[in-house]
Amino acid sequence: MIVPKLHVGSLMDVDMSHQMLLGRMLAKANDLARSQGLDEGFRTIINTGRIGHQEVYHLHIHILGGPEPLGSMLKRKAP
Template identity: 35%
Template sequence: MTTIFKKIIDKEIPAEIVYEDDQCLAFKDIHPKAPVHLLVIPKKEIVSLAHLSEGDGPLVGHCLVALSRIAAEQGLADGYKVAVNCGEAGGQEVPHLHFHLLGTPATK
């Protein structure tokens, strides 16, 4: 089964992509729960945190470093929340590992 996230990675369906590199991409959540609500996903298809292997550590680390840079670019210098749902019982709706980046940009 091809997930909606794989279709976004393959550019088969549109998304408001705010960041992309060779290993991950970030796009706006279509049902935002905060002024900034982005999803950061690895391009490698990994179902969930429970499906990570030892070899996935560098990829997950890369995604989190990218997430940190994206947060700064989005004006979240004062702080932000990162959430990961794991499995259907854990609230995961799309079976592709993803990190929710939520926050409110700082006002000057």
């Protein structure tokens, strides 16, 4: 998980003044994932607001990965 020191409540509170912060967070997510051996890929998640199931109102990025492909996040409609 990447958590900045600067308090930003959620992604909905981000504006153009946060460009450098978000860039650093994404670069750090890449560095952290690679340091954990996730060279074939990983998922990043930012839950935003009540509908997005945000529980902690301080912007942060979840990093998920492992040796096997991650499952789909969305339900697929049957053909």
